[in-house]
Amino acid sequence: MSAILTVSGVNKSFGGLKALNDVNLQVEEGTIHAIIGPNGAGKSTFLNALIGRLIPDSGTASFQGQSLIGQAPQAINQMGVSRVFQTPEIFGELTLLENVMIPALAHADGAFKANWWTSLRDRKAVREVAERELHDVGLKEKMNVVADNLSRGDKRRLELAMCLSQDPKLLLLDEPTAGMSRADTNEIIEVLKTIHAKGMTKVIIEHDMHVVFSLASRISCMAQGHVIDEGNPEEIRNSPKVREAYLGDEADEH
Amino acid sequence: MRKRDYFLLFIFAAVMLSMPIWGPFIDAGYPDIMQRFAVFGLIAVGFNLLFGLTGYLSFGHAAFLGIGSYTAVWCFKLFTMDVIPAIIASTIMGGLVALILGFVALRRSGIYFSILTLAFAQMMYSLAYSVLTPLTNGETGLQLALGDARVLDRALGTNPESGLPSTSFLGFGVSNQGMTGYWICAIVAIIGFYIALRITRSSFGIMLRGIKSNQTRMSYTGLAARPYLITVFVISGMYAGLAGGLLASVDPLAGAERMYWTASGEIVLMTILGGVGTMFGPILGAGIIKWLEAKLSTFNESVVEQAMAFLPDSIEHSFAVVASKFVGEGWHLSLGVIFMLIVIFLPGGVMEGLQRLVGLFGFGKTKKQGADTSTPAE
Amino acid sequence: MDAIILQFLNGVDKGAAYALIALGLTLIFGTLGVVNFAHGALFMLGAFCAVTTNTLLTLSQKVKDPSITFFEAYIDQPYLVTWYGDLGATIIDWSVPISLLLAIPVMFLLGTVLERGLIRHFYNRPHADQILVTFGLAIVLGEIARTFYGANPLPQPTPDFFTGQVNIGAIFGSDLAYPAWRLLYFLVGVVIMFGVFALLQFTRFGMVVRAGMQDRQMVQLLGINIQARFTLVFGMAAAIAGVAGALYTPTLPPNYEMGMEFLVISFVVVVVGGMGSLGGAVLAGFMLGILEAIVALPVISDLIPGINQVIIYAVAVVVLLTRPRGLMGRKGVMED
Numbered sequence: 002m003s004a005i006l007t008v009s010g011v012n013k014s015f016g017g018l019k020a021l022n023d024v025n026l027q028v029e030e031g032t033i034h035a036i037i038g039p040n041g042a043g044k045s046t047f048l049n050a051l052i053g054r055l056i057p058d059s060g061t062a063s064f065q066g067q068s069l070i071g072q073a074p075q076a077i078n079q080m081g082v083s084r085v086f087q088t089p090e091i092f093g094e095l096t097l098l099e100n101v102m103i104p105a106l107a108h109a110d111g112a113f114k115a116n117w118w119t120s121l122r123d124r125k126a127v128r129e130v131a132e133r134e135l136h137d138v139g140l141k142e143k144m145n146v147v148a149d150n151l152s153r154g155d156k157r158r159l160e161l162a163m164c165l166s167q168d169p170k171l172l173l174l175d176e177p178t179a180g181m182s183r184a185d186t187n188e189i190i191e192v193l194k195t196i197h198a199k200g201m202t203k204v205i206i207e208h209d210m211h212v213v214f215s216l217a218s219r220i221s222c223m224a225q226g227h228v229i230d231e232g233n234p235e236e237i238r239n240s241p242k243v244r245e246a247y248l249g250d251e252a253d254e255h
Numbered sequence: 256m257r258k259r260d261y262f263l264l265f266i267f268a269a270v271m272l273s274m275p276i277w278g279p280f281i282d283a284g285y286p287d288i289m290q291r292f293a294v295f296g297l298i299a300v301g302f303n304l305l306f307g308l309t310g311y312l313s314f315g316h317a318a319f320l321g322i323g324s325y326t327a328v329w330c331f332k333l334f335t336m337d338v339i340p341a342i343i344a345s346t347i348m349g350g351l352v353a354l355i356l357g358f359v360a361l362r363r364s365g366i367y368f369s370i371l372t373l374a375f376a377q378m379m380y381s382l383a384y385s386v387l388t389p390l391t392n393g394e395t396g397l398q399l400a401l402g403d404a405r406v407l408d409r410a411l412g413t414n415p416e417s418g419l420p421s422t423s424f425l426g427f428g429v430s431n432q433g434m435t436g437y438w439i440c441a442i443v444a445i446i447g448f449y450i451a452l453r454i455t456r457s458s459f460g461i462m463l464r465g466i467k468s469n470q471t472r473m474s475y476t477g478l479a480a481r482p483y484l485i486t487v488f489v490i491s492g493m494y495a496g497l498a499g500g501l502l503a504s505v506d507p508l509a510g511a512e513r514m515y516w517t518a519s520g521e522i523v524l525m526t527i528l529g530g531v532g533t534m535f536g537p538i539l540g541a542g543i544i545k546w547l548e549a550k551l552s553t554f555n556e557s558v559v560e561q562a563m564a565f566l567p568d569s570i571e572h573s574f575a576v577v578a579s580k581f582v583g584e585g586w587h588l589s590l591g592v593i594f595m596l597i598v599i600f601l602p603g604g605v606m607e608g609l610q611r612l613v614g615l616f617g618f619g620k621t622k623k624q625g626a627d628t629s630t631p632a633e
Numbered sequence: 634m635d636a637i638i639l640q641f642l643n644g645v646d647k648g649a650a651y652a653l654i655a656l657g658l659t660l661i662f663g664t665l666g667v668v669n670f671a672h673g674a675l676f677m678l679g680a681f682c683a684v685t686t687n688t689l690l691t692l693s694q695k696v697k698d699p700s701i702t703f704f705e706a707y708i709d710q711p712y713l714v715t716w717y718g719d720l721g722a723t724i725i726d727w728s729v730p731i732s733l734l735l736a737i738p739v740m741f742l743l744g745t746v747l748e749r750g751l752i753r754h755f756y757n758r759p760h761a762d763q764i765l766v767t768f769g770l771a772i773v774l775g776e777i778a779r780t781f782y783g784a785n786p787l788p789q790p791t792p793d794f795f796t797g798q799v800n801i802g803a804i805f806g807s808d809l810a811y812p813a814w815r816l817l818y819f820l821v822g823v824v825i826m827f828g829v830f831a832l833l834q835f836t837r838f839g840m841v842v843r844a845g846m847q848d849r850q851m852v853q854l855l856g857i858n859i860q861a862r863f864t865l866v867f868g869m870a871a872a873i874a875g876v877a878g879a880l881y882t883p884t885l886p887p888n889y890e891m892g893m894e895f896l897v898i899s900f901v902v903v904v905v906g907g908m909g910s911l912g913g914a915v916l917a918g919f920m921l922g923i924l925e926a927i928v929a930l931p932v933i934s935d936l937i938p939g940i941n942q943v944i945i946y947a948v949a950v951v952v953l954l955t956r957p958r959g960l961m962g963r964k965g966v967m968e969d
Contacts, residue, residue: 052475073474078476078477092464092465093468093469095461095468103476104477106458114459115486117457117459117490121456121458121461122257127458306761366668369668370901371904373900374949378946381942381943382942382943386938386942520768584779585779587772588777591771591773598762599751599766602762
């Protein structure tokens with residue numbers, strides 16, 4: 002197996018606060034790699050640095066040999082990196098089908114194509130992709146509903162379908178089950194397992210250990226902007242460093 | 256495009272082409288006002304492509320209109336009185352200037368974009384009004400002159416022996432108050448509507464709506480918003496330039512007042528009055544505004560008093576005094592008041608009002624709510 | 634050299650007007666989050682307060698002209714002159730400064746009424762709606778002014794006391810006279826600006842407003858009644874625009890269209906200074922005013938005709954391309 006994503010020595014400070022402190026990470030192709038860690042460990046900041054939302058102060062991140070640092074978000078996405086956000090970023094005023102067709106079109110046509118004569122209805126291949134992904138996440142029947150009318154859980158699934166329609170090589174998920182009921186969470190786990198069969202690499206940030214241990218094949222634990230330990234689920238479960246990070250966190254909170 | 260869209264196009268074409276028949280019933284049967292309906296409908300459709308689809312509110316569209324007019328008149332002066340080269344040139348100029356402005360203004364969105372376009376329009380106005388007088392003839396406005404070059408016309412021997420020539424369309428007179436001018440405007444407006452309809456329904460159109468809805472998602476979806484915005488801004492500028500060219504074709508003069516901020520405001524008003532983001536709304540809005548303008552601006556106090564003659568004398572007089580402030584010279588006051596009332600009470604414009612009415616009387620109950628939401632409201 | 638200094642001073646004068654309008658715009662924008670396209674109209678209404686004061690003070694009756702003896706001639710004599718003689722004439726002469734007694738309360742009141750009755754209902758509507766409604770308001774206010782005062786510019790008197798020239802040149806060891814009124818305008822402008830900064834810096838009201846400009850939601854969460862303060866801020870901004878307009882009348886005869894002209898330039902000022910930065914608004918206001926005046930010098934304007942009409946926009950373009958946040962804009966304030 003080879004590393005699809007290699008991050009080394011990434012630093013980022015906000016004022017005096019060191020949000021990312023010498024982060025090193027390798028993600029193997031075809032794995033589900035979970036990043037866990039207490040609140041404020043820098044997990045979301047780390048994802049932001051990967052997708053071009055913020056530029057790290059130093060360090061490198063390369064995806065299949067291409068550098069991600071300093072690239073525009075759309076360029077990074079076009080390389081094959083998609084992200085599901087913690088609060089779903091969807092097109093609220095558009096229907097579910099349109100929501101999924103936009104990323105599917107971006108995948109088919111590239112970052113810009115002034116295709117202003119062909120009707121959307123005549124893009125049959127793209128439409129099929131969109132319908133298939135909506136079917137996969139269980140939203141096919143609702144495809145003509147306006148996205149704002151969806152429940153929170155359904156919005157998550159919609160965003161997942163939007164990312165999947167691009168057939169990304171690397172999917173970044175930021176707490177895909179936060180605030181969801183146990184039943185919904187299990188459903189998302191099932192959806193993720195199904196799509197994992199396609200062999201797509203995933204990096205997932207998660208608080209819910211149930212989700213982490215049912216999905217991940219590799220786990221990194223972050224604390225205070227630094228990766229403190231990494232290993233397979235069994236190793237992480239027994240890692241004293243991880244335990245300390247979480248207990249220390251709890252001690253602070255109480 | 257589906258059948259329904261062709262039906263829309265058919266309705267629009269039918270309305271435009273039958274205007275000489277129904278126009279007289281609303282006291283609008285003469286070419287001048289019908290041309291205005293068509294031309295301003297066209298510019299509102301183009302404005303709506305920008306504002307309705309992307310949500311970018313431009314206060315500079317009158318500048319493109321003015322540039323289109325100046326270009327067309329120069330085309331008449333230098334080359335030929337035929338309107339075809341003139342409207343092609345004005346469309347291109349509208350697009351070119353929009354490209355330059357768009358390059359700068361579209362670096363920002365929201366309020367900044369509105370401010371930048373307004374500032375740009377004011378700059379163009381002051382350029383046209385004073386600085387570029389050799390090109391625009393300043394305050395007087397650009398007009399045809401006896402000594403104009405008209406290279407092509409002279410070469411072809413179609414230049415008149417004496418007097419000012421009138422614009423023509425393949426030999427048919429246009430600017431001499433016949434119906435030819437209207438037919439040209441109507442046909443161009445129908446073509447413009449068709450193109451706008453195609454753009455709205457295309458994959459390009461859905462991207463624009465995506466930009467309006469969530470720009471963050473657009474960029475993390477691998478789409479570059481800026482080229483999309485610049486393209487639609489240029490298209491929108493071309494519509495306005497074309498409209499300016501048509502205005503000059505039916506009446507070959509161009510003045511700076513066409514670029515004043517109130518003119519830009521009027522274009523915005525037409526669109527929101529009719530209904531932003533709908534296909535028919537902007538055209539309806541343009542029709543209402545131009546009709547009101549034609550009626551109200553010719554009224555004066557005595558007309559108002561006549562209209563209120565049924566009231567008791569004392570009331571009649573005070574009513575007439577107040578009402579007279581809103582007509583004639585004061586027509587812009589009515590414009591401003593309509594503007595505010597629409598924004599405050601009916602942000603969706605007349606089209607939303609009609610929908611509400613339909614809902615009120617229950618006509619729409621048989622149709623399941625939200626069953627057909629894959630296209631925006633028509 | 635003198636010509637340059639003269640133009641510089643002219644620029645400072647006009648810059649003060651830009652800065653005062655931009656200051657109000659920024660106050661409103663920073664606290665209420667609304668871009669007020671009607672702010673230029675408030676400046677214009679302030680100017681018409683001066684016109685109204687003058688009209689009221691010069692209400693006249695027909696009196697026999699004493700200088701003509703061989704037949705009965707009548708002239709208009711203001712009541713004030715009839716009643717108080719020379720004192721009356723002096724009052725009329727000072728009509729523009731006196732008009733502040735009208736302009737400040739009227740504009741303050743108008744501002745609060747507008748905020749309560751109109752703007753408040755737009756806090757939660759899209760920015761486009763806020764722009765549209767204030768734009769409509771600008772048209773309405775302008776047209777109302779035209780119905781009452783007509784379309785022609787109405788020149789206003791400069792008080793005799795200030796009609797003279799002040800020899801500014803003495804400072805530089807040369808001989809350079811400058812209209813006293815324009816100096817006064819600049820000074821009043823500076824005093825108002827310092828007043829606003831002091832108010833924001835040293836009072837509890839100012840503290841809350843500043844906090845609101847930093848983080849509106851936070852202030853609301855603290856349970857501070859921000860609504861009432863918003864109303865005051867809007868009234869204050871309107872009053873500032875009113876004063877700026879009223880005192881500008883002797884320099885520029887007001888007409889109903891002046892509002893939009895000043896507004897557009899003030900917008901550019903705000904953009905250049907940095908959206909949401911009061912200091913930036915003042916700095917950019919003076920800078921652009923001076924720049925506009927300097928390029929009007931024959932040396933430059935002969936070279937590039939009409940440069941003074943477009944320089945401000947050109948600067949706005951350059952600033953936006955190189956420093957999108959403006960000179961003193963803070964990160965996170967209206968980034969999009």
